[in-house]
Amino acid sequence: MVAVLQTTHSAAMNARIIGSGEDTIIFAHGFGTDQSIWDKTIPFFTKRYRVLLFDWCFSGSIQEPNHLFDPVKHSSFDGFANDLIDLLDEIGLKSSVFVGHSMSGMIGCLASIRRPDLFKRLILLGASPRYINCEDYEGGFEETQIEDIFVNIESNFHGWASYFATVVVDANDPISVDKFEKCLVSSKPEIILSLAKTVFLSDHRDILEKVDQVPCTIIQMTNDIVVPMSVAYHMQKQIKAESTIEVIEADGHFPQLTHTNAFVDTLDRVLEPNDESSDSDQIISLDSEMVNVVA
Numbered sequence: 001m002v003a004v005l006q007t008t009h010s011a012a013m014n015a016r017i018i019g020s021g022e023d024t025i026i027f028a029h030g031f032g033t034d035q036s037i038w039d040k041t042i043p044f045f046t047k048r049y050r051v052l053l054f055d056w057c058f059s060g061s062i063q064e065p066n067h068l069f070d071p072v073k074h075s076s077f078d079g080f081a082n083d084l085i086d087l088l089d090e091i092g093l094k095s096s097v098f099v100g101h102s103m104s105g106m107i108g109c110l111a112s113i114r115r116p117d118l119f120k121r122l123i124l125l126g127a128s129p130r131y132i133n134c135e136d137y138e139g140g141f142e143e144t145q146i147e148d149i150f151v152n153i154e155s156n157f158h159g160w161a162s163y164f165a166t167v168v169v170d171a172n173d174p175i176s177v178d179k180f181e182k183c184l185v186s187s188k189p190e191i192i193l194s195l196a197k198t199v200f201l202s203d204h205r206d207i208l209e210k211v212d213q214v215p216c217t218i219i220q221m222t223n224d225i226v227v228p229m230s231v232a233y234h235m236q237k238q239i240k241a242e243s244t245i246e247v248i249e250a251d252g253h254f255p256q257l258t259h260t261n262a263f264v265d266t267l268d269r270v271l272e273p274n275d276e277s278s279d280s281d282q283i284i285s286l287d288s289e290m291v292n293v294v295a
Contacts, residue, residue, distance in 0.1 A: 009087045012068055014061055015054040017091075019046030023120070024093055025271075026052045028084070030102025030126070031199050032161075032184040032192060034059040037101070040260045045267075052096070054087060056080065056104075058195045060186025071194045077103070077202060081110035088118050097271065099123040102226070102253065106204045109211050116213040123270060125219045126253050128227045129204040129235065137205070138230045146200045153196055157189040168226055170252035170259075179257060208238035216243040217270045219263075223251040246270065 009015070014035065017024075025045060027038045035053040042051050055061045057068040057080075073079035084107060088096070098119050100108040105127020112119045131139045132146060152160040165181035184192065216239050220232035229247075236243045246266045248255050255263040 009083070009090045010054075012062070013054040013057070013083070013087060014059075015052065015087060015091065018042060018051045018053065019049055021047075021049040024050040024052055024096040026088075026093070026096050026098045028054070028098065028100045028104035028108065029056065029059070030100075030104050031195060032058075032187060033101075033180065034061040034183055034186075036061070037179075037183065037254070038256060041256045041264060041267075044264045049097075049271075052091070052093065057083065058187055058191050060183065060188075069191050069194075075194070075198055077107050077110055077198070077204065080104075080107045081114065084108070084111045085115050085118065088115075094118055095120045097121045097123065099125060099267070100127060101125045101256065102127065103199050103202075106202070106207075109204070109207060109216075112214040113207065113210045119214045121270070122211070122214050122216045123219060123267070124216060124235070125255070126221065126224055126227050127218065127235070128231045129208060130202065131200045131226070132203075137234065138228055140226060140228050140231070141200070149196060149200065150193065153189065153193045157192070158185055161185050168253045169257065170250065170254070172251070173258040176254060176257035180254065205234075205238065208235060209240050212240035215241055217246060218243065219246045219248065219255070219266055221252060221255055221259075222247060222249045224253050226253045 027035070027042065029035055029037045034055045038053060042053070045051055057074065062068055070079065094117055096119060098108045098121070100122065105124035106129060108122050108124065112122055128139065130137065131141050132143050133139050133141065161181050161184040165177045165184065169177045169180050171177065218232045218235055220227070220229060222229065232245050236245055248259060248262045248266060250259045250262065252258050
């Protein structure tokens with residue numbers, strides 16, 4: 001079953017509900033992509049769950065992005081969190097599982113602080129509260145590297161998109177590299193530049209302790225150039241709600257593209273924890289924190 005939603009926010013954000021089941025999973029894509037980034041993942045879940053997919057306002061799939069993307073409103077994740085809350089209220093969803101990739105992880109955290117009734121669990125995939133290194137915190141980038149990203153987007157958008165895709169997606173999967181690059185260049189350069197500044201200059205470390213009602217699962221790749229492992233441990237330490245870390249032993253920032261089976265197995269274990277883990281799973285303990293590792 002596919003329900004294409006035609007009301008105000010739903011239609012503008014290309015929202016649709018697929019599948020059937022008592023529980024709903026919301027899949028929220030990250031920087032520079034659209035809902036098609038989940039295409040390899042959702043068939044595993046639509047027989048057991050209702051799945052909500054949508055496009056953020058910066059996506060190249062949005063028909064009139066200049067009307068929907070507001071460079072002032074969307075200069076912080078608060079604007080996106082408001083969009084998410086409005087969308088879920090319009091559809092009438094509550095107590096759903098939210099899977100937020102990359103920037104959507106922090107958006108989900110902000111929305112859950114304001115409206116915990118909307119969420120049953122947050123699954124934070126490759127999420128980060130801050131991307132720039134600073135004292136006592138490893139975000140993954142030096143400030144000069146971030147400035148170079150802005151300069152290259154502005155001066156040579158298509159060249160930057162091609163290079164950036166090879167860096168953040170597992171280079172051993174050229175089809176997925178090409179997929180991400182096509183998503184990037186389908187968006188308007190000026191929107192991607194504005195969004196890049198919102199994402200890479202963000203610092204939401206102070207809101208993590210306010211995530212104190214909705215349980216969280218952090219899914220982290222072992223070799224993600226965008227989000228180092230230390231970020232996942234920092235987030236778990238600061239989040240006050242029940243939280244666990246699931247580690248996928250692989251490269252890149254897009255396991256839903258490049259390591260779909262491992263990602264699906266991880267989601268299955270989180271969504272249905274009573275199921276037995278596969279033989280490839282290891283459970284290790286780090287400073288009394290439980291961390292699952294998927295090979």
